[in-house]
Amino acid sequence: MGDFLILLHSISTDLSKEDLDHLKFLCCGIISKRKLENVKSGTDLFSILLEQQEISNGKVEFLLKMLKSLKRGDLVERLERFVENGPDDAAELPEPQEREQLKTAFLVISENVARNWKMLMRRLGVSEARLEGIMVAYPNNLQEQIIQGLRVWQKSQGKNAKVLHLLQALQDCQMKLVAELVEAKLSSPQV
The missing domain is CATH 1.10.533.10 (Death Domain, Fas)
Structure with a gap:
């Protein structure tokens, strides 16, 4: 799970304020309005999604859909690379x-x-x-x-x-x- 958290943190640091606002909007039906109001960063949002078991190391479909809707190919590719190759593919x-x-x-x-x-x-x-x-x-x-x-x-x-x-x-x-x-x-x- 640690490598997945590192990936989420990495994605979070690359999100703009506008990206975060869009992600919060996409989570309206999943996360309560009160919780969403307290989300100030990608890590805040990802923590709630992890807590509610919407995403996990083996369950990234929802996160992938959200990143694709942002049209952030770089983040989509990063997530897909993690899923395909695991966290440490430096040997390859x-x-x-x-x-x-x-x-x-x-x-x-x-x-x-x-x-x-x-x-x-x-x-x-x-x-x-x-x-x-x-x-x-x-x-x-x-x-x-x-x-x-x-x-x-x-x-x-x-x-x-x-x-x-x-x-x-x-x-x-x-x-x-x-x-x-x-x-x-x-x-x-x-x-």
Whole structure:
């Protein structure tokens, strides 16, 4: 339960006042008006939901619906990642140098791949459902959609996520110029 509480605290710190007001509204039928009036933070709200057993480590559907209604894709992804991978999936991450290279490659790809980004993601094995979720979470930000798609791919690959695989997928999708830009950026000395 401790890891779930840490997750809730993390989500709480990222909620704006407006987000909190929306969440309180969504809880009107579940939490009494008097209790809602005393809610001043996300942790206050989550404490009541935990107490009333509306959410728990194994019961996150209600919380997920609320975060989706806020259109906070970042928080939805954080919760989904926790549910999918558990609290500590650091052992599945690529090595630090590879992570830095992937981060650089993600940035170059997001800046240079346009509307055909879904073709690249499909080539990398990202499911249609995940692509649809990304588009819903970030409807007006193509660059963020690409970054999130690449993160989903990286997460699915764990330690096997390599820049080499990205370069091959770019080549396979006839995005040779982008592959060359990634290689050039990675081979240039860091400023």
